[in-house]
Structures are given as C-alpha cells and as structure tokens.
Amino acid sequence: MIDERMEEQASLYVLGALTPGEQQAFEATLSQSAELQQLVSALRVTRDALAGNLPEVEPPFALKQRILAQISPAPQLAAKPTPKSPFSFLNLWLPWALAVGLAVVCGILWSNQFKLEKQLSQQATRLQAMNQMADDLRSTTNNLHQLVVSLRETNQLVNLRIAMLSSLLADAPKAIAVSLWDNEQQKGVFVVQNLKPLPTDKDYQLWVLDPKYPTPVSAGVFQVDEQGNVRIQFKADKRVGSADKFAVTMEPKGGLPTPTMKDLVLIGS
Amino acid sequence: MTINCAYNQNPLTPWRFYVPVCQLTFFGVNEPVLDNDVELLRATGAGDRMAFAAFYDKYSKLLFSIAFRILNDAKEAEDVLQEVFLQVWDKAGSYDARLGKPVSWVVTLTRNKAIDHIRSSQRRSKLVEQAATEIAVRTDATGAANESTRGKESANLISSAVAELPADQRQAIEMAFFSGLTQNEISETLKEPLGTIKARIRRGMLKLRDRLEGFV
Numbered sequence: 001m002i003d004e005r006m007e008e009q010a011s012l013y014v015l016g017a018l019t020p021g022e023q024q025a026f027e028a029t030l031s032q033s034a035e036l037q038q039l040v041s042a043l044r045v046t047r048d049a050l051a052g053n054l055p056e057v058e059p060p061f062a063l064k065q066r067i068l069a070q071i072s073p074a075p076q077l078a079a080k081p082t083p084k085s086p087f088s089f090l091n092l093w094l095p096w097a098l099a100v101g102l103a104v105v106c107g108i109l110w111s112n113q114f115k116l117e118k119q120l121s122q123q124a125t126r127l128q129a130m131n132q133m134a135d136d137l138r139s140t141t142n143n144l145h146q147l148v149v150s151l152r153e154t155n156q157l158v159n160l161r162i163a164m165l166s167s168l169l170a171d172a173p174k175a176i177a178v179s180l181w182d183n184e185q186q187k188g189v190f191v192v193q194n195l196k197p198l199p200t201d202k203d204y205q206l207w208v209l210d211p212k213y214p215t216p217v218s219a220g221v222f223q224v225d226e227q228g229n230v231r232i233q234f235k236a237d238k239r240v241g242s243a244d245k246f247a248v249t250m251e252p253k254g255g256l257p258t259p260t261m262k263d264l265v266l267i268g269s
Numbered sequence: 270m271t272i273n274c275a276y277n278q279n280p281l282t283p284w285r286f287y288v289p290v291c292q293l294t295f296f297g298v299n300e301p302v303l304d305n306d307v308e309l310l311r312a313t314g315a316g317d318r319m320a321f322a323a324f325y326d327k328y329s330k331l332l333f334s335i336a337f338r339i340l341n342d343a344k345e346a347e348d349v350l351q352e353v354f355l356q357v358w359d360k361a362g363s364y365d366a367r368l369g370k371p372v373s374w375v376v377t378l379t380r381n382k383a384i385d386h387i388r389s390s391q392r393r394s395k396l397v398e399q400a401a402t403e404i405a406v407r408t409d410a411t412g413a414a415n416e417s418t419r420g421k422e423s424a425n426l427i428s429s430a431v432a433e434l435p436a437d438q439r440q441a442i443e444m445a446f447f448s449g450l451t452q453n454e455i456s457e458t459l460k461e462p463l464g465t466i467k468a469r470i471r472r473g474m475l476k477l478r479d480r481l482e483g484f485v
Contacts, residue, residue, distance in 0.1 A: 008467040011474040016380060017445035017452050044373040046478040047446065051335050051376050053427045057343075059333035059350055064325055067351055068318065071358045 002035055010036065014043040137174055140193055144178055147191070159184055161243045165268030172196045175228065177266050179246040181208070187235045188219070190246075194228045195265065198250065204265065205255040208236045209245035216247060221255040245269040306371035307364075314362025321358055328372065329354075332379040339383035339447050349382045384449030430480040438473030441466055 002010075009026050012018050018026060030036050148162055160180050167175035174194040181188035190206055198204065203223065207216035219234040248266035249259040306327075312320035332353060336346035356378060364374065431439060444455050452470070456463040 004471065007475065008471040011471045012445065012452055012467065014474070015442060015445040015470065016377070016384070017450065017455070017470070019451055019453070041369060042478050042482075043474055044369055046474060046481060048370075048372055048376050049427050049481055050431065050442070050446070050477065051380075052331055053431055054334045054338050056330050057334045057337045057346070059329050060347060063347055063350060064322070064329065067325065067354045068322065070351075070355060071318065071321065 002033075002039060006036060007039070010039050010043055014040060014047045133174070140174065140176055144176060144191075144193075148178065161188075163243070163246045163268050165246055165248065165266035167195075167266060168264055169196075172228075172265075175266060177246075177248065177268070179206075179268075181240070181243045181246075183240060183243060186239060187233060188243075189231070189233055190219075190222070191231045192222075192224060192229060192248075192266075195224045195230075195248075196228055197224055197226060201253050203251055203253055203255055205249050205251045205259065206232075206234055207247045207249065207259050208240050208243050209247065210238075210240050210242055211244060212241050213238065215258050218255060218257065218259075219246075221251070307366050310357075310361045310364045310371050313358060314364065321354075321361075324357065324371075325354055328375055331372075332375060335376065335379050335447075336383045339380065339449070340386060345386050346383070349379060349386055352382050353378050380446060380449075387449060427481065430477055433480070434473050434476060435469075438469045438476070441469040442473045445470060 006029075009018070009022070009029075013023065013026050013030075030040060144164065148164070160182050163179045163181070165177040165179065167173055169175060172195060175192070175196070176194060177190065177192040179188055179190050192204075195204065203221035205221045206219040208219050209216050217236045217238045217240060219236050220232070222230055222232050224230045246266075246268060247259065247264060249261070250263040250265055251260055306324070309320045309324045309327075313324060329350065333346055333350050336349040336353075337343060340346050340349065353375060357375060364371065368374075434442075441455055441459070444450050444458070445452070450458065452463060452466050455461075456466045459466065
C-alpha cells in the first residue's frame with residue numbers, strides 16, 4: 001500500500017524536484033516495491049504527456065545532419081556481406097597488380113643500388129691509393145727535411161747552399177732532390193729519390209743557375225738506380241759566383257752544353 | 270523500389286494516435302521494420318544509423334520543444350538536443366526497458382540537460398525569480414499544444430486536462446519540471462510551506478494521471 005508521502009515522493013521524483021540525496025533514498029525504496037514502480041511508471045507517462053502538450057517548436061533541419069555526422073559508423077554495417085559489384089574483379093586483381101608493380105620497382109631500385117655500390121667501391125679504392133701516395137710523399141719530404149736539418153746543424157754546412165728540387169713530371173710526381181753546394185770549394189752533393197730510371201741512351205743532367213751567366217752551368221750527368229735513387233758529388237763546368245737555383249734535365253747520353261728546357265725534370269732553389 | 274506502410278501506436282501519447290511506419294523494398298532486399306521505440310533503441314545500440322535516424326525523427330520535435338520551453342533560447346535548445354541524441358547513440362545499447370519507456374528516458378535526459386545548461390550559465394537565480402509570474406502568463410499557452418503530431422482531439426484532451434488543474438497545482442508542477450526547481454526552492458519562491466508544495470504537486474500529478482488513465 002502506497003501512502004500519501006510515497007505518492008508525493010514519486011511525483012517529485014518524476015518531475016526531477018528531489019535533491020540528489022532524496023532521489024537516492026527514493027530510488028532505494030523504489031527498487032524494492034513493484035507497486036511503487038508501477039506508480040512511477042504511470043506518473044512518468046503523465047509527465048511525458050504534460051511535456052507533449054507544449055507548443056511544438058521545430059528543430060533546425062541541419063541539426064539532424066550535424067548529429068548524424070558526429071556519430072561513429074555503424075559497427076554491424078561492416079559485417080554485412082557486400083553485394084557483388086561490377087568492380088569485384090578489380091578488387092580481386094588490384095592487390096596482385098600492385099604487388100607486381102612493387103616488385104618491379106624494387107628490382108629497379110636494387111639494380112641501381114648495386115651499380116652505385118660498385119662505383120662507390122671503385123672511388124674508395126682510388127681514394128685509398130691517393131692517400132697512400134700522399135703518405136709516401138709526406139714521408140719522403142719529412143726524411144729530406146730531417147736530412148737538411150741535421151746538415152744545417154753541422155758546422156761544416158755553415159757555408160753550404162742548400163736547395164730542394166721538386167718534380168715537374170706528371171708521371172713521377174714523387175721525385176724529389178736536395179742539392180748541397182759549397183761555393184768556397186766549388187763542389188756539392190746531390191741526393192735524388194723516386195726519379196724514374198732512364199733508357200741507356202739518355203742521362204739526367206744537373207744544372208746550376210748563376211745570374212752572372214746567360215745560360216745554366218752544367219754540373220754533370222747521372223743515372224738513378226732501380227728505385228730511382230742516387231747520391232752524387234758534383235762540380236760545375238764554370239766557376240759559380242752565386243748558385244741561385246738548381247735544375248735537372250733529361251738529355252742524350254753524355255749531356256749537352258745547354259739544357260733542353262722541354263725536358264726539365266726537377267727544379268728548386 | 271517499393272514502399273509498404275503500416276500504422277503503429279505512438280508510445281508518447283496515451284490516447285489512440287497512430288503514426289505510419291514504412292517498409293522499404295530496395296532492389297529486392299527487405300530492410301527490417303523497426304516499429305517500436307524499444308526495437309529502435311536496440312538497433313541503435315547495435316550501431317544501426319537508420320534506426321537512430323528514425324528515433325530522431327520521432328522525438329526531435331518533442332524534445333526540442335521541451336528544451337526550448339526550459340531555456341527559451343533556440344541555440345541553447347539545439348545544443349541540448351544534440352547532446353541528448355549523441356547520448357542516445359552512445360547509451361542506447363545499455364538502455365533497460367524495465368526502468369521505463371524510451372520516451373520517458375529521453376524526456377528526462379532532455380529536461381535534465383536543459384536544466385544543467387541553465388545552471389551552468391548562471392541564469393538559474395534569475396529564472397527562479399521570474400518563474401512564478403512566467404508560468405502564470407503561460408497558463409493560456411499550455412492549451413495550444415501542437416496538433417500536427419497528435420491530432421486535434423488528442424491535443425484538446427490533454428490541454429483540457431491541464432486546464433482543469435487548479436492554477437496553484439499546475440504552477441508547482443511546471444516550476445518543478447520546466448524550471449528545474451527543487452521542492453524547497455519552489456517553496457521559497459512561492460513563499461509557501463514545503464508541505465503545501467508537496468501536496469499540490471502530488472494532487473496535480475495524480476489528477477492528471479487519473480484524467481488520462483483511460484488512454485495509457
């Protein structure tokens with residue numbers, strides 16, 4: 001039996017006029033009374049009819065589309081079997097066609113990569129050889145510099161004219177030489193490294209360039225060993241006043257009175 | 270394509286009012302007919318957008334009218350309606366028919382969200398002050414229920430039932446439901462004892478129920 005107090009609570013409940021605490025207490029009672037549930041159900045219908053008695057106001061037409069656009073896609077729609085379409089064969093073969101196309105592209109890319117790797121390997125080999133050559137040159141230069149330094153440290157070399165000659169040959173870039181000239185005694189020592197050996201009908205010829213003479217003064221001919229090295233003592237054909245420069249040319253066997261400038265091999269001061 | 274139509278009772282109204290529900294035959298494929306609110310909600314809960322759209326078509330006017338009545342602002346009423354239907358989409362799967370009819374559920378949702386909007390916009394105190402006079406002014410308007418959705422006879426029936434209520438009972442009921450006032454706030458606003466307010470609401474609601482009982 002529902003008393004008046006419960007009827008009040010039920011009426012207030014369906015109208016939303018209970019406080020949260022009152023509502024909670026009422027719902028606890030409601031859950032245990034089928035008769036009360038029946039009353040609440042009837043009062044809800046009454047309330048809905050009251051709400052339905054309002055003057056009708058039409059919602060904007062676009063609102064429905066806006067709401068439909070916001071809801072997530074229907075999950076069961078994806079599960080529905082899709083009807084066959086004229087494009088079904090395309091759906092079947094398209095993935096295979098894409099796979100074949102991808103394989104061809106991969107093959108082309110692999111081929112290009114192989115070529116590039118080969119070129120890269122060749123360049124790396126050349127670079128390694130050039131680095132080795134540079135190291136050798138540095139080593140040779142350092143050795144000669146050490147020689148020069150050690151000689152300069154010697155009192156005997158106080159009056160010596162020391163010159164370093166560099167290669168002018170494209171095919172013997174590592175060739176290098178040092179000339180030590182004692183002007184007082186009019187003699188010197190000439191050390192050569194990495195100069196290529198000559199055929200038997202040719203000689204290297206050493207020249208001293210003195211400003212008081214219009215042409216270089218010959219200082220003799222020489223050959224190098226198989227490694228391109230030689231150490232000689234030399235004298236000039238004429239008395240040298242000032243040995244400004246030294247040069248080496250490649251001449252016919254026995255040498256010439258004047259140098260063949262087109263065959264200039266080494267020069268330095 | 271063919272369209273087959275049948276008539277089903279509108280669960281909103283306790284009187285005999287029928288709305289057409291149509292079955293579409295599209296390229297020979299029969300789409301299921303969802304002819305009542307519980308089925309519509311069940312299908313909506315399973316992700317059926319067509320069922321959701323049908324539920325919207327069925328109740329959007331009613332719910333928009335309620336929101337507009339409470340908020341007196343079309344833009345805010347739109348926001349409320351949007352929130353309500355998005356919640357319907359999200360929660361339809363968990364709807365329990367034993368707790369009430371779908372229409373009661375969405376009416377409660379709409380009313381509560383509209384009241385929340387009032388509270389969040391801090392218009393509540395102003396509305397409380399105006400509630401009494403506003404509702405009194407609206408007394409005549411409540412009889413002008415829209416006739417397009419439920420027919421002239423039905424509209425007249427519910428309008429007359431509301432009109433037959435004593436003014437103080439109708440006022441208390443409408444202040445509770447449409448203004449979102451608690452029983453204590455109604456008591457303070459009308460400067461009447463709380464017991465009096467409770468009694469007015471109880472008597473008014475039971476009277477309306479009895480008046481409409483034959484149509485439930």
